[in-house]
Structures are given as structure tokens and as C-alpha cells.
Amino acid sequence: MSKKKETKEDLIKSVDVFLVKQYLQTKCQLTTSKKGYSFAFYVYQQDRADAIYRSDYSSFDTNQIKLVDNGEYRVKVFVKNNTTNEIKTMMSSPIQKTTVIDF
Numbered sequence: 001m002s003k004k005k006e007t008k009e010d011l012i013k014s015v016d017v018f019l020v021k022q023y024l025q026t027k028c029q030l031t032t033s034k035k036g037y038s039f040a041f042y043v044y045q046q047d048r049a050d051a052i053y054r055s056d057y058s059s060f061d062t063n064q065i066k067l068v069d070n071g072e073y074r075v076k077v078f079v080k081n082n083t084t085n086e087i088k089t090m091m092s093s094p095i096q097k098t099t100v101i102d103f
Contacts, residue, residue: 015077015092019067026063026092028077034061038080046072046094067097 013029026041038057043065045052053065057080067073075092 011088012077012079012090015075015090017073017075017092017095019095019097022066022068023064024067024073024075024095024097026075026077028061028079028090030061030079034059036082038082039063040078040080042076042078044074044076045069051076070097070099072096 011030011032013031016027016029018025018027024043028039028041030037038059039061040057041053041055041063042051043053055063057078063075072094073096074094077090077092079088079090080086
């Protein structure tokens with residue numbers, strides 16, 4: 001019986017994004033234990049080709065950054081196997097930051 005090769009869907013269960021006040025919070029959930037994996041987070045703003053934020057790899061499966069501008073954001077998570085250096089990625093659903101001002 002041959003072992004099935006991991007695909008991004010097999011390893012990364014979900015990438016969840018939340019807005020808490022001015023902060024964009026991201027949580028990456030794996031289908032297996034996070035032990036032996038490192039995580040990096042790239043934040044993209046709508047209409048910009050390059051990431052506005054790039055984290056280094058760390059053992060933390062969560063990330064938080066302060067957002068200055070209103071707009072639509074997505075987070076791409078990179079999950080690296082620390083033994084094989086194989087990297088899997090998944091993009092979050094978009095999330096909208098809007099500031100409401102009362103007059």
C-alpha cells in the first residue's frame with residue numbers, strides 16, 4: 001500500500017481571519033498536530049500585487065497585525081515541514097475593514 005502524498009487540502013484544514021478593533025488576526029488549523037511545522041503569514045490588500053506584510057517562519061499558528069487602511073484583505077499562510085522543508089500554502093477568504101464615523 002503506497003502512502004498518499006500530502007496536498008495542501010490534506011495538511012491545512014483552514015485559514016481563519018478575524019477583525020478585532022484595528023487588528024487583523026489569523027489562525028491556521030492543520031489536519032494533524034502542528035508539531036514539526038513552521039508558519040509564515042503574508043497579508044495582501046485588494047488592488048496591490050505585493051504583500052503589505054510578511055512574517056518570518058515561526059512555530060506559532062496565529063498572527064496579528066494592525067491595519068491602518070480600510071479595504072479588503074486576504075492572508076496567505078505558508079506551512080513548512082521542518083524535516084523535509086516542503087511548503088504548503090492556503091489563502092484565506094477576503095475580509096473587509098471599514099471604519100464607521102458618526103456625525
